[in-house]
Amino acid sequence: MSDEQDFQARAARGWRLWLVFLLLLLIAAAVAGKMLSLNVQEQAFLKQQGDARVLRTAVIPAHRGMISDRNGLPLSVSAPVSTVWMNPKEFDLHNASINKLATLIDSTKSDLLKRVAQFRDKQFIYLKRQMTPAQAEQIEDLHMPGVYVDREYKRFYPAAEVATHLVGFTSVDGVGQEGIELAFEDWLQGVPGKKLVMRDLLGRTVKHIRELEPMVQGKDLQLSIDLRLQYLAYRELKAAVQAHKADSAAMVVLDVHTGEVLAMVNQPSYNPNDRSNLGSDMKSLRNRAVTDTFEPGSTMKPLTIAAALMSGKYTPDSVIDTSPGYIRVKGNTIRDHRNYGELDLGRIITKSSNVGVTKLALSMHGDAVRNVFQNVGLGQVPGTGFPGEQPGVLPYLSERQKVERATMAYGYGLSVTPLQLAQAYLPFATGGLVRHVSLLKLDRPEPGTRVMPEKVAREVLEMMETVTQAGGTGRRAAIDGYRVAGKTGTVHKVGTGGYADDQYVSIFAGVAPVDNPEIVAVVMVDNPKGQEYYGGEVAAPLFSRVVGGALRMLNVAPDNWQPVHTQMVMK
Template sequence: MSDEQGLQARAARGWRLWLVFALLCLIAAGVAGKMLSLNVQEQDFLKRQGDARVLRTAIIPAHRGMISDRNGLPLSVSAPVSTVWMNPKEFDLQSGAITKLASLIGSDKNALLKRVARFRDKQFVYLKRQMTPAQAEQVEELHIPGVYVDREYKRFYPAAEVATHLVGFTGLDGVGQEGIELAFEEWLQGIPGKKLVMRDLLGRTVKHIRELEPMVQGKDLQLSIDLRLQYLAYRELKAAVQAHQADSAAMVVLDVHTGEVLAMVNQPSYNPNDRSNLGKGMESLRNRAVTDTFEPGSTMKPLTIAAALMSGKYTLDSKVDTSPGYIRVKGKTIRDHRNYGVLSLGRIITKSSNVGATKLALSLHGDAVRNVFHNVGLGQVPGTGFPGEQAGVLPYFAENRLVERATMSYGYGLSVTPLQLAQSYLPFATGGLVRHVSLLKLDRPESGTRVMPKKVADAILRMMETVTQSGGTGRRAAIEGYRVAGKTGTVHKVGVNGYADDQYMSIFAGVAPVDNPAIVAVVMVDNPKGQEYYGGEVAAPLFSRVVGGALRMLNVAPDNWQPAKPHVVMK
């Protein structure tokens, strides 16, 4: 190689070195410029992007208010549980813990993988709701990307089926679905809060930054029922339904002094903590005590007698001739069980005379009986706020509708709920006052509205006492140590072609103790299929057992206590 060629080669190498050096300088300048830009111009943007990848807004679940009985015993409480969910886009299909995860959520690996594939374009899918915290902790320990655990609350009902028709239940999202849970949803439901948290790449919360919105706890609610009486009434009602092979039954127990519902039970029932066996018909969901209506039958006769006394046409000494045991009204024959002859007003109740009630009603002004029925609350919604409560039916009949006026006097042609019937008997226990019924515990009782003179109410109460004594239709409602007043009712059920000959409603409504009334109770048993079906045979004994136990639980002093006779030892 010549000297000239060597110089050219060295020049070329030098030029290339300077080119590389220049390029390196340009790259260094570019990096420095970008670093300067990131630290000065784009710092806020980068900080936001970084926070978006580690900071999350989390929900603070609100604690739903507790429902308790009048003594503070819990009927509905919220227990902490966990929800497991996944982001299918982040889910690691190659994780070795998938089989364990599937087992924890009650599934299998193939089903879980199919689920991930089906929702691959989604970002949120529930895997398991309302898991125990211990199970959820096992899920977290698997460290599977895309699987997350949130905290929430599950409603638990300590009294289970005993109070379920009254209390109701919530859905998976904690929203009231039935009963008090639904009626007082806004009161019980809390307001969830929000907080800022820092999470790692696996979605685990590693730090709580700050609270964004405060959580508001739901408010507690205290019901009027006494759980001790509720258990007693439920046990006896269930036993009676089984013994008489009845379709259903309901019972209501009221506090005379306040109008509060001390017990409200129904059959059939269900366990709100496990609703998997409810079935398609959902028949057991209904609170029959406030939603189911029926013709009250002879339980209306005391109110008919009250209307007669209030009219001024009759006195306590008045007599009614029921001979020959039946009466014809516009071609319809109304009968008694037998010919009772001449009866006093009290004996019309004692013997449950349809003829006597009919003659009284037809001798009064056309609206006289209906007005009394209306004034004691029949044909009106009780106003407890319970979802689906019924007003029943209290029709208006013109003066010339003699048959309808007659049948109404002994409880046909109108319909009531068990709660309405119990409310209508309050005036007999309060000296003529009707009170609003309440499912919530009251701080102080209302004064009540007068619907009949005290003299009339007291007289009817004494007349009804004869029903539970010798010769009355409700002798099996008697309670040892207490004077009991009440009225039986046995009505034919309405079938497809009118009244069914072999299906009945057995009813008893009563007050105890007579000397100082504390309780009004109503029992309704639907279609008993045994040999016994009269109200005095089916409903009256149930009244005796429940009300007798309630009076003792409430420490109500006996008003008919017979001291034991001393045992004389003969020598």
């Protein structure tokens, strides 16, 4: 090879080396440029993509406010529980722990796989809600992709069926459905927060990054009821319903000085902690003390007597001739149980004379009786805020509707709830003042509204005391050591063809003690089917047991030291 050819060969090799070097330099520059681009221009995008695979927004569950009685005893509390859910798209159908998972959520492998197949295109299904944290921890320990555990709260009711009609209950999502839980939903319900967390590939939270939105706890609520009195009233009411084979019953106990509801119980009842059987018996949900109306019967007679005294036409000593034991009003006969002859106003209440109150009502202005009824709260919603509370019925009557005016005077042709009737009796205990009734504990008593003179209220109260004494219709409402005033009522129920001859509502409304009233209580027993059905036989003894126990629990001093049986013998 000549020198010239050798030189050309070396030159070609050198050119190729420089070309390779140049290519390597260009590749290095491209790699460096891409690295620079990734770290400068696309850094935010890459970080976002990375975070999207490990960072999640988690809900901070809010604690619902506690409901308690007037002494701070819990009636409704929230307990921590766990909810297990699944992302079907992430779930491995061949995971070795499927049998264990199915067992922990009270299912079978085949049912679980069917659910997963049914919602395979979804990203969320519940597997089991409101599990105990210990059960949920066992599921977490399975480390199954697509299966997650969240924390939440479940409502628990320590008093169970004793206070359920008043307190109500929440749904599985913690939203009020009945009672106070529903009425004060906005107050009790908290606002969940949000937080940023880091999760691994199995969805487990490995780090809490920061809080995005603060969680706001629900506010607590203190009711007016005294749980001790509530238990007492519930026990006695349930026993009375069973003994008299009644369809239902309700009782309300009010604090005279404040109008607060100290006890409110109903039968039949249910356990809010186990509502599995409620679907077949929805009637048990009703708080009959505020939603069910009935004709009050003879419990209206003291109010009619008060209207007579307020009219100025009568005094307590005024005498009404009820002979011959009945009266004809526009072709209709109104009867007493027997001919009581001449009765003063007090004896009209004692003997529960329909003829006596009829003559009084028809002798007054047409609106005189109705005005008193309206002033004490009848025909109006009590305003407690309880869902479904009823106003009852208080009709307007013209002067010509004499029969209707007469029957209204002794409690027919209008309707009330047990709570309304209790409120209507407050003026007899407060010296003529009616108070708003409250289901919440009050910091201070609200001023009452005067609806009758104090003298009239006291006179009628003393007349009602004779009902519980010898010769009265409510002797079994008497309480050892205390003076008791009240009125019985026995009302025929309305059937398909008018008033039924063999179905009754038994009622007793009363005040104790008479000397310095502390409690007003009303008992209503619907359709007792035993041998006893009069208000003095069914409702009055129940009043005696509950109110007697309540007075002793509240440390109310006796105002009548003599035993009841001794008084009756002396009289």
